[in-house]
Amino acid sequence: AQSVTQLDSQVPVFEEAPVELRCNYSSSVSVYLFWYVQYPNQGLQLLLKYLSGSTLVESINGFEAEFNKSQTSFHLRKPSVHISDTAEYFCAVRGLSSGSARQLTFGSGTQLTVLP
Amino acid sequence: NAGVMQNPRHLVRRRGQEARLRCSPMKGHSHVYWYRQLPEEGLKFMVYLQKENIIDESGMPKERFSAEFPKEGPSILRIQQVVRGDSAAYFCASSPPGGVSYTFGSGTRLTVV
Numbered sequence: 551a552q553s554v555t556q557l558d559s560q561v562p563v564f565e566e567a568p569v570e571l572r573c574n575y576s577s578s579v580s581v582y583l584f585w586y587v588q589y590p591n592q593g594l595q596l597l598l599k600y601l602s603g604s605t606l607v608e609s610i611n612g613f614e615a616e617f618n619k620s621q622t623s624f625h626l627r628k629p630s631v632h633i634s635d636t637a638e639y640f641c642a643v644r645g646l647s648s649g650s651a652r653q654l655t656f657g658s659g660t661q662l663t664v665l666p
Numbered sequence: 667n668a669g670v671m672q673n674p675r676h677l678v679r680r681r682g683q684e685a686r687l688r689c690s691p692m693k694g695h696s697h698v699y700w701y702r703q704l705p706e707e708g709l710k711f712m713v714y715l716q717k718e719n720i721i722d723e724s725g726m727p728k729e730r731f732s733a734e735f736p737k738e739g740p741s742i743l744r745i746q747q748v749v750r751g752d753s754a755a756y757f758c759a760s761s762p763p764g765g766v767s768y769t770f771g772s773g774t775r776l777t778v779v
Binding site: 591593594595596599601640652653654656658659 | 670672699701708709710711714721722725757759761766767768769770771772773775
């Protein structure tokens with residue numbers, strides 16, 4: 551079984567400032583890691599994912615996340631945020647194997663609010 | 667290539683009625699997952715289905731909830747005799763065989779009055 555902890559439920563930050571959204575996970579097996587973004591009254595959109603290889607993964611809109619196996623973390627960062635980045639961000643994990651391990655386990659989410 | 671389609675987008679039911687939520691996966695996707703999001707909470711896994719098979723229903727409440735994914739047509743999440751506590755957003759996701767990441771639909775927001 552896996553679990554995900556997002557330590558900050560609310561993160562307010564001023565426009566053009568850097569931001570880090572924290573995510574720690576627990577798992578007895580190797581995992582894939584994901585960040586999803588949810589805008590108000592919408593579904594979840596995949597932001598980025600770590601499957602294997604380079605521990606630093608990037609999205610097309612400037613976000614990046616680094617997989618740290620020893621600290622079991624997958625923190626999301628952006629060096630300069632925009633008003634349009636205001637949304638709820640969810641960290642998720644799933645096991646590598648098939649069957650019941652395919653389900654995604656989500657953290658409770660972090661509401662990022664970018665202030666002008 | 668349409669994404670994951672969920673309907674209705676919003677559903678209002680009175681206590682005791684039945685709610686039927688539909689999910690059409692992306693073309694080529696044969697795996698479907700249902701998640702529930704309660705207010706101010708993250709998404710909780712409910713059930714994982716493949717065509718005509720329930721693979722994992724460990725997140726489904728023991729009573730009143732059922733899901734199916736028939737050979738033809740959309741996946742259906744059915745809630746019988748709804749109660750106020752069933753009010754939530756229900757999201758469906760799909761993936762192809764062997765796929766790693768999922769594509770989510772826009773959700774059905776169920777309100778029980």
